[in-house]
Amino acid sequence: MFYVIGLGLCDEKDITVRGLEAVKSSTRVYLEAYTSILMVQKERLEEFYGKELILADRDMVEMSSDEILKDADKEDISLLVVGDPFGATTHTDIILRARALKIPTRVVHNASIMNAVGACGLQLYNFGQAVSLVFFTESWKPDSFYDRIKENSDLGMHTLVLLDIKVKEQSEENLIRGRKIYEPPRYMSIPTAVSQLQEVETSRGDGVLSPDKTLAIAMSRVGAHTDGEQRIVCGTLAELGTQDPSVFGEPLHSLVIVGKRLHHLECEFAEEFAVDRKSWRDIARDVYGCTLE
Template identity: 75%
Template sequence: MFYIIGLGLCDEKDITVRGLEEEFYGKELILADRDMVETESDDILRNADKEDVSLLVVGDPFGATTHTDIILRARALKIPTRVIHNASIMNAVGACGLQLYNFGQTVSLVFFTDTWKPDSFYDRIKENADLGMHTLVLLDIKVKEQSEENLARGRKIYEPPRYMSIPQAVSQLIEIEEQRQTGILSPETTLAIAVSRVGGGEGNERIVCGTLAELSTQPNQVFGQPLHSLVIVGKRLHHLEAEYAETFAVNPKTWRETAKTVYGCDFE
């Protein structure tokens, strides 16, 4: 049997009871980075038709298309499969006060370089915005990355891990808005919510909200430790959503005024 077991949001204590029942604790663990999962799936699946093999993943197993692919490969090999779900940022983002059914497409934002600034995310955000939906933006991480020189020379030397910060993400969003000029990411009138380590418990989880302009001027430490995500608030914002999130606002007065005048929230 081939198992994919979600580990949840924070650490090994987040495992579900059903996950614990698979008794993987005490077993030999092999660190499988993204490259291994994507390119060495045959090795991972080897002998899974004769013995139990478990792939442990952060969050929920279906939070990444890579895991869907490996399940399809297992099925093609006639290997029985079982998925054990857990919490992920896709549902835990509701901690910011916005209702999950008001979210549209999730997008990823990668680190810009001097020569590469992909902006397809903007089109997805606009599609959501046109429907009044919120957008969850997942910020880029660089782990086990090689420099261009080391990659070209075939040297297995990796760069230090990098995690995109909220101010950097907002800066990139505003940069593309200045090019597109549709107004969906207008810095002064677009509300957004930054979340960090959701599910990490008191003292670890961090939620900060405000206009894009306000978030862009906050020091990195305000947003807590990575991993970070950002929510672009949609115009269907309900007053209860706005009131809940106001608790985390950089400037509650600006947050409420923008929600009222720009988003049409009818506070009672």
């Protein structure tokens, strides 16, 4: 059996009982280590699971899946992923490869940012399409995400913006020269995300993202169990963009663009985390048409 097991969002104890049973029964256990990160080191996982973990980087998962799937038709093999297994297309692809090889597969689900985002107080059924925001370079500034945000905005829906992470990435020079030299890990911060969103709004000019009138919610380390480690900060894009980076805590960061169908209960829940409560309530009332108690 080939298991794809979600680890949840925080540490070694977030795995489900069903997932842990699958890990303990497996001959080999791989830890996918590039689409997201856990908040603990691999060694803590190994100690808790009682199993040695094999780090599976992008090259292994995308280019050498046969190595992972080897003998999975005869014995249990597990692939561990942060969050939920279907949070990245990479995991869908390896399941399809397993099926093509007639290898039985089983998915063990867990919490991911896609549902834990509800911790900010916005209702999950009021979210539209999630989008990804990548690091811009001088020559590459993809903006197709803006169209998805606009579509959500037109429907009054919230948008979850997943911020880029760069793990085991190569520079253009090293990539061209075929040198396996990797850049230090980078994780997009809320100020960087806000700056890039405003840059795209300036170039596109459709008025979807107004610095002083668009409400947004910054989230970091969602699901963390230590007091103060999970951070939620609400405000306008302008307010979030001018906060000291330390306000947002350690990565991983996510950003929610608040939709115009904002319900008063959502507004009141999120107000607890606002940079400026009066500003939050005024804009919710005057711009979003939110009826507050």
